[in-house]
Amino acid sequence: MIGVRFSLYPMTDAFVPVILDAVQGLDRLGLEVEVDDVSTCLMGEEPQLFEALRVAFGRAARTGTHVVMVASFSAGCPGEPEGDVCAPRHVTLAELAQEQWTDNWVAEAYDLPEQVACQFALYPLGIEHYMDVIYREIGGTKEAPVRSRGRHFATHLAGDGGAVFDALRTAFRNTRRDAAHVVMTATISANSPSAPTA
Amino acid sequence: MIGVRFSLYPMTDAFVPVILDAVQGLDRLGLEVEVDDVSTCLMGEEPQLFEALRVAFGRAARTGTHVVMVASFSAGCPGEPEGDVCAPRHVTLAELAQEQWTDNWVAEAYDLPEQVACQFALYPLGIEHYMDVIYREIGGTKEAPVRSRGRHFATHLAGDGGAVFDALRTAFRNTRRDAAHVVMTATISANSPSAPTA
Numbered sequence: 001m002i003g004v005r006f007s008l009y010p011m012t013d014a015f016v017p018v019i020l021d022a023v024q025g026l027d028r029l030g031l032e033v034e035v036d037d038v039s040t041c042l043m044g045e046e047p048q049l050f051e052a053l054r055v056a057f058g059r060a061a062r063t064g065t066h067v068v069m070v071a072s073f074s075a076g077c078p079g080e081p082e083g084d085v086c087a088p089r090h091v092t093l094a095e096l097a098q099e100q101w102t103d104n105w106v107a108e109a110y111d112l113p114e115q116v117a118c119q120f121a122l123y124p125l126g127i128e129h130y131m132d133v134i135y136r137e138i139g140g141t142k143e144a145p146v147r148s149r150g151r152h153f154a155t156h157l158a159g160d161g162g163a164v165f166d167a168l169r170t171a172f173r174n175t176r177r178d179a180a181h182v183v184m185t186a187t188i189s190a191n192s193p194s195a196p197t198a
Numbered sequence: 199m200i201g202v203r204f205s206l207y208p209m210t211d212a213f214v215p216v217i218l219d220a221v222q223g224l225d226r227l228g229l230e231v232e233v234d235d236v237s238t239c240l241m242g243e244e245p246q247l248f249e250a251l252r253v254a255f256g257r258a259a260r261t262g263t264h265v266v267m268v269a270s271f272s273a274g275c276p277g278e279p280e281g282d283v284c285a286p287r288h289v290t291l292a293e294l295a296q297e298q299w300t301d302n303w304v305a306e307a308y309d310l311p312e313q314v315a316c317q318f319a320l321y322p323l324g325i326e327h328y329m330d331v332i333y334r335e336i337g338g339t340k341e342a343p344v345r346s347r348g349r350h351f352a353t354h355l356a357g358d359g360g361a362v363f364d365a366l367r368t369a370f371r372n373t374r375r376d377a378a379h380v381v382m383t384a385t386i387s388a389n390s391p392s393a394p395t396a
Contacts, residue, residue, distance in 0.1 A: 011207065015209035038385055039385065187205065189236050
């Protein structure tokens, strides 16, 4: 069981309907959904977390408004407030090989902007060699079909929306091989009036 | 040297001037400022980082629009892309005692909303006992003059804007005693149409 806490920020006076339309029905993807006044938390299986974020981001982006999604993915977090929701779990390579890398998703999950900008960071917790893991995954994004550039405290990705989400998914998945508790933060932006910087 | 990467999300058609007005002149607070199309990175001394974020958030919130600030604070990060900007540094208790806990800030840094909502998370990296540190600092927020509630993957704070920023600053500062490399993420929301949930 892993989860993601995310928010959508549509930069428009009509932000309320954009958000509500974007997250409508995400619980039907097999996820537990908790909403509060700051963010939405999704818990469930890994493919559906990414499916849900792609659906929500795509819907908001298709309104044409400048929209940003900020997400914190978490796997293996101990100490959850409502009990053993996310028991620490060290995913072995063998388990990952068996884990389905499915993207047999609803059609909306593939309807993403042709250009997005993203900044993400990985935090493998509780291990001393965490920087090696981070460097490896940053290197991985440079092999992916996205533009990847180092920034202070983050890696900046740009390119096709689907490719960027795939790069995030790959980095998060790989890092779970190395640490029982992994957090990944990602900021994904579409329709920005600012010129791309990566 | 520590830093923070942040973005402001004003939920209005006029988001561009709100953002530009909010960040105008932050470099005059003695910080290095880097801007790209996703976020703004500030590097400098700890008091000025918080001063700058408070100034920017307060300005945006005073427009009355629903505005959210998302920030990732980082101290002691190794492996920065442009060299030894943030050399790992283990801050000892003695050093912290000498470090100025100043808030002799510009007047705007105190002009914050009476009610904000916040979700934050601490990531002390490279140490095995990181959860003990996190639990301690979550406990600290329950002693602070804010409402504090556990959430999946985050702690939810609500209350006076200045008190919430102070609680964040305290948690980040204390955690730097325990780990050479510390990241803290915070989402701070004002003027939301949603009812408070903490």
